[in-house]
Amino acid sequence: MLDPRMEKLAETLVNYSCRVAKGEHVLIEATDIPDEMVAITVRKVREAGGIPFVTVKRTRILRELYRDADEEGMTLTGEYERFRMEKMQAYIGLRGAQNVNEHSDVPADKMKMYQRLWMKPVHMEVRVPHTKWVVLRWPTAGMAQQAEMSTEGFEDFYFDVCTLDYAKMSEAMKPLVELMKKTDRVRLVGPGTDLSFSIKGIPVIPCDGKMNIPDGEIFTAPVRESVNGTIRYNTETLYMGTKFSGLEFTFRDGKIVEAKGNPQDRLDAVLDSDEGARYVGEFAIGVNPFVRKPMLDTLFDEKIAGSIHFTPGNSYDEAPNGNKSQVHWDIVLIQTKEAGGGEIWFDDTLVRKDGLFVLDSLKGLNPESLGG
Numbered sequence: 001m002l003d004p005r006m007e008k009l010a011e012t013l014v015n016y017s018c019r020v021a022k023g024e025h026v027l028i029e030a031t032d033i034p035d036e037m038v039a040i041t042v043r044k045v046r047e048a049g050g051i052p053f054v055t056v057k058r059t060r061i062l063r064e065l066y067r068d069a070d071e072e073g074m075t076l077t078g079e080y081e082r083f084r085m086e087k088m089q090a091y092i093g094l095r096g097a098q099n100v101n102e103h104s105d106v107p108a109d110k111m112k113m114y115q116r117l118w119m120k121p122v123h124m125e126v127r128v129p130h131t132k133w134v135v136l137r138w139p140t141a142g143m144a145q146q147a148e149m150s151t152e153g154f155e156d157f158y159f160d161v162c163t164l165d166y167a168k169m170s171e172a173m174k175p176l177v178e179l180m181k182k183t184d185r186v187r188l189v190g191p192g193t194d195l196s197f198s199i200k201g202i203p204v205i206p207c208d209g210k211m212n213i214p215d216g217e218i219f220t221a222p223v224r225e226s227v228n229g230t231i232r233y234n235t236e237t238l239y240m241g242t243k244f245s246g247l248e249f250t251f252r253d254g255k256i257v258e259a260k261g262n263p264q265d266r267l268d269a270v271l272d273s274d275e276g277a278r279y280v281g282e283f284a285i286g287v288n289p290f291v292r293k294p295m296l297d298t299l300f301d302e303k304i305a306g307s308i309h310f311t312p313g314n315s316y317d318e319a320p321n322g323n324k325s326q327v328h329w330d331i332v333l334i335q336t337k338e339a340g341g342g343e344i345w346f347d348d349t350l351v352r353k354d355g356l357f358v359l360d361s362l363k364g365l366n367p368e369s370l371g372g
Helices: 004-017 033-048 061-067 071-085 106-129 141-146 150-162 168-183 264-271 360-365
Strands: 024-030 051-059 090-095 130-138 185-190 193-200 205-206 218-219 228-232 237-239 242-252 255-262 279-286 306-310 330-334 343-346 348-354
Touching: 004 033, 004 090, 004 130, 024 033, 024 228, 033 051, 033 090, 033 141, 051 061, 061 106, 061 264, 071 106, 150 330, 168 205, 168 218, 228 237, 242 264
Parallel strands: 024 051, 024 090, 090 130
Antiparallel strands: 185 193, 185 343, 193 228, 205 218, 218 279, 228 242, 237 242, 242 255, 279 306, 306 330, 343 348
16 A cells, blocks of 8 residues: 555655656656655656656665775766766655765765765756756654654654645745845854855745755855854754764855864865865755754755754855855754844844744744744
């Protein structure tokens, strides 16, 4: 018997997120995903008139590929996957992991090689700018542990989050998008944080279930050299298989000139990946009403209602600020009262305080208005 929750989720991915049309090539990339969900997604693509292509991966196998990789093998893999991606009109990434730390013992230089020769040419240069894409994080017992929930309770939470009324959220986002388009100066204030930058002239993009599931953020980018001050993040973050905590960055004219965190050596390695890694490619505001606390999973944590994320590395083509990098690291700062509070100011006007929007035009994005 098919799981109706999987049916509803696959329907959202294929017909709402990717808007698959007749004759389109759709790559379904499944990593540690139940066969049932992959099969349902294949069926939904065919029902929409698309042509499904499937690749099945395992995190333990990828670890072996990364650990002792050489330039020739990594280059050829990147070229092969890029060739395939160039033939696609849509991409559905179903990503699971039984152990979120599976890649933690892959040497930093090997992960850097992977970023440069595989991830960047395939995903940053082709998939992101040239396909209709959506990425999904699959629920696991490990994720339930990170969220400090039972496995069954987490699954219920997961499907509620991933199949919420994204059309309603999309409508509620419109006033904030318009306000951000008119904004020049942004200031973030909170414990250990006093950061200023400009977003003038940078496009503003609402994320309402068409690229990530779960979704719920509005993003733009800072003018590259405009960032000054300090930001102290208050969530842990998992990046390239390593868990980081206590991150604090100080900026001068857009560049991270001082970075603190644990583990410091891995942090330094990421920020030294290339010139663009010490500049910021994204500023985003999280608004998903069902995601209220961090769980060490970027696709969830960056959507937390009352949060922002400020992202070292590559800017998206939809909201470009000229920064190019093989790094794109979404790190979250929660500004709710429970997390220590904080404020967002646009051009000297208070927009959000302690995680809640204070302008009447934006109160429709507060959790109680969206059903959270």
